[in-house]
Amino acid sequence: MSAHPHRSALYTVEQVREMERAALATMGISGHDLMRRAASAALASLRRHWPQARRIGICCGPGNNGGDGFLLGVLAREAGLQVELVALNATAHGDAALARGEWEVAGGQVRLWDAESRLPMADVFVDALYGLGLNRAPEPSAARLIDGIHASGKPVLALDIPTGLNADSGHCPGAAIRADVTVTFIVGKRGLHTGRAADQVGELELASLGVPESICARVQPDAQLLIADALPPRARYANKGSNGHVLVIGGDHGMAGAACLAGESALRAGAGLVSVATRAEHVLALNATRQELMVHAVEGVPSLIPLLGRASVLALGPGLGQGDWAHALWQAALNADKPLVLDADGLNLLAHKPCTFSVPTVLTPHPGEAARLLGVSTADVERDRFAAVRELARCYAAIVVLKGSGSLIADPNGRLDVCPWGNPGMASGGMGDLLTGIVAALLAQGCTAWQAACLGVGLHARAGDLAAQHGERGLLASDLLAPLRTLGNGLAGHVHG
Template sequence: MAASLPQSFYRAEQVREGEIAVAKALEIPMYQLMLRAGQAVFDTLAQRYPNAARILIVCGVGNNAGDGYVIARLAKSSGLNVTVWALGDPERLTGDAATAFQEWRDCGGTNVSSAPTMQQFDVIVDAILGTGLSRAVTGDYAEAISRINQSQVPVIAVDIPSGLCADSGCVKGCAINATITVTLIALKQGLVTGKAMSHRGELVFAGLNVATAFGRQTQAAGWLMSDDLCQRYLPKRDRTAHKGQFGRVLCLGGDHGMAGAVTLSAQAALRTGAGLVKVVTQADHTLMLVTRQPELMTQGWAPGQSLSEALEWATNLVIGPGLGSSAWSDALWKIAVGSRGTKVIDADGLNKLARHPQQRDDWVLTPHPGEAARLLGCEVADVELDRFAAVKAIQTRYGGVVVLKGAGTIVYDGTDYAVANVGNPGMASGGMGDVLSGVIGSFIAQGVDLFHAAAMGCYLHGKAGDQAALAGERGLLASDLLPELQRLID
């Protein structure tokens, strides 16, 4: 039966080895797991498309095809009109997949070897390629994927959309655009970030009655962020609480023409519970800032002036929103980055760090893919090819905690990966990253460790975006998240 998404995710090799081990430990034949997998996918099809009568199941020549033949047999026995399109000779199948194919034939099932007209079907089941894909999809497989994608018929992918890398989520040449992906036994890490988010559709989990045992014996590669982050790391406030207990955030940035960025960051820090927030910016921005948000403290600054009092006052810093690339920003950056204490580095702060690399353990870096590419000296495409590898490379080079933003934002501290399975395309607008930096800075000021402050910040930021997007994704503004953030942490 399908279940809510588990919190842990795993690499493909872990799942392949782990499912064999758990089946042995529980004395379950591997073919029984294949039968359970087929049943889980068929149950999802029947629940989501109860009026579907004509089903196309597209099978390759691996274990994923075995699941497909199980589904075909179940669908046929339920009275559905089933067509199996075999890509490659099913006689090449071995092991459990061959057994599933033989049972399909034994119940009177037949295959077609050439492409049928896709539009005649109500649902297509993708059982072409599984999690073991290691090279680009070409030839008949690529043509089949293209035909399926062009059909506009709903697609249910078995375990993973064919053509996606199960570890990175990158597209290996081409990939199925699934409407629903039913992933089996354990959540694969490639399904939770990057390009996978555009191909997986709705993600449904089926543990096949072995997921708990699998999780006990296999160390997770990482975990999905959830509501319990706030419950664990941001406890309810005592009735006698006062502002001095919740930290002092110092936001530095807002060069000429970019005051809005640092304003959003500072407002986000206030809205998520920081006790006090001060902004160091261009002197002619201070009136605008307090007019916009009277709860903010401000300090105009020019090169040559002291910042020591403000730096000593602060619990932690947020450096970079609207910082710019002028002589003023270079001077401010040099003082701020050289100061003691924890920091969140964002936006133009990251671009300066890329030009003058250093390593520290007391900061959170929050690059989007473009900034990540500059930090690594590579192309954006290289970052998106394997986001897990990219965030690890940044952390190795620069230290601290790294937040690689984007669809399926990843947080990594050198040991643990956490992914935010929240957010929406409406958040692709100016100022969203500035808000995130303020949220993370606020949680650090309130005493949360860097890794969990970053994870909690990313999760609440994405969830606030989802709440704000209920009014519509297109035209969603960064400032729309501010009231939602306050509601979510209450």
């Protein structure tokens, strides 16, 4: 398997098919030849991950994904492995029929899967049931086969896409393979990197199958994976005024912690000054928790106005609530015409009173908040996260971060980046407040809204992964603050578990 020059680029199913057609024409090979290259890459991956495996169970569907499986069976038998092959259908079509014929001519047997079937004994199962084209739930027979594979407890190698996972959206409408390893072919597919993909794909490998870089270069990627990055070193003559002043607005009754986390993460991400506008009852506790924060009692708009004047960036929403106090501060903050980051109740208030933004603005909704902003259900958002985040960015004229597994960042023109980091331990209270402060701090230090969102999401997720080295369960938002500072300074190699 060769490294691919476009491994950070992500494509839609239609784009992949366009590249496949161009590859066959340019390279002067047949679809069957390309299928054999895929089978060879799959065998190399299988032997690399499970070198002791001797019995291989291959489950094939009727299309080209099944054809990859048939040819993998041919190559595996030639390599001395014992192969048993189960097929969903009695026939195949197109190039897959040629592959099936090659398996049978080589002496391979095909066991047809039906209601009475049982899986063969195997050390590893290969999922070659359905590939790019499946955009519905697998039929009951295939679902029963998928359940049987999982019940076996044996490792699974998926070819191109785990069956049941939508290659465009990362959504699973029904039963879906949970692979230990997925080897995907030619280029990256966007659905392998967000939504349910994290539970289905396992370790992801890319095999280019020898497709020339020039063919990929003809097609503009639909999205890109974020790359690890940090801000450049500061100038030696820098002072606190050089690095911006973030004002966190939030912390209604009983919610001081959200405002505190946003403020402290803004400090750790490099803001020169951070103020917090919150309820009077929280001032003493926040000053005692983090003395570097400038905490102000704000019980109404008159006391907020001078703070707005001194700030360069606003972080609006952590613990804000949705009552009269919150709404008044929210409206005053929007009227200040300052660059801002909206999260939590800042977004819920926006859903009640939509507007577009003329200043640099980053919205950071989770799927539920995104649904309220779009007037749809959370299930609708999760069904196509790519469409949802692009529609949000267009509707609100802002940079939008759709949080969750494989967070997405979109701009109003449709540009989209995907975060490849993060872990389930980050599904805990306060993580969103932390991200709000980070993005606000980056805006304050001179990043554009797009740069701040992409870099902020990446730093936040990577800090979460470093903090989770001691275990995901029980991970606290505040655990990310130390690695956040290290990563923000480009010192990832200096972090020790």
